Amino acid sequence: MKKQPFLPDGPSVRRKGPALLRMRQVSTFSWKTALVMSACFVACFFAFAPQILHLFIPEAQTSTLGAQFLRIACLAVPLSAVNFLISYTLQAMGKGIQSATLTFSRQGLLNIPLLIVMNVTVGLYGMIWTQLIVEVIMIPVSLGIYLHTLHGLRDDKREKAEK
Numbered sequence: 001m002k003k004q005p006f007l008p009d010g011p012s013v014r015r016k017g018p019a020l021l022r023m024r025q026v027s028t029f030s031w032k033t034a035l036v037m038s039a040c041f042v043a044c045f046f047a048f049a050p051q052i053l054h055l056f057i058p059e060a061q062t063s064t065l066g067a068q069f070l071r072i073a074c075l076a077v078p079l080s081a082v083n084f085l086i087s088y089t090l091q092a093m094g095k096g097i098q099s100a101t102l103t104f105s106r107q108g109l110l111n112i113p114l115l116i117v118m119n120v121t122v123g124l125y126g127m128i129w130t131q132l133i134v135e136v137i138m139i140p141v142s143l144g145i146y147l148h149t150l151h152g153l154r155d156d157k158r159e160k161a162e163k
Contacts (some may be wrong), residue, residue, distance in 0.1 A: 020150070024150070027089050031085055035078050038077045045074040049070045050063065072128045076132040080135050082139065083106065083135060098145050098149055
């Protein structure tokens with residue numbers, strides 16, 4: 001079976017329609033799969049957080065605190081999975097600037113400053129909630145950049161078809 005590129009490009013490609021459709025189907029499948037797997041892990045971490053932490057930290061008070069942190073931190077996992085898959089999809093499309101913009105926005109503009117603010121205002125628990133807050137903010141941004149890029153590829157295809 002001949003392997004096809006994720007999104008072919010170049011002067012020899014006359015129609016990107018089928019490739020764009022394939023890319024959207026692969027992306028959608030990946031996002032759904034990531035969300036289902038993430039939900040399973042979140043359920044396990046919520047249900048078994050004390051037991052999981054006790055395996056690594058036998059001291060009761062520290063293990064209890066760690067279990068609370070794990071329950072908070074794992075809430076961001078499904079959103080992180082989708083955000084990272086969007087970034088990887090943009091890279092696969094050859095859109096490194098858009099992917100780098102998402103990464104810089106997540107880490108430089110949001111995560112690091114929010115960690116400092118949440119530590120000062122809320123304390124240790126605030127720092128744990130930071131990842132979830134960042135991912136909630138980044139989901140619409142990531143989807144917006146992805147959809148804008150996808151529409152741009154469609155527009156490029158139409159322009160080339162008209163020539």
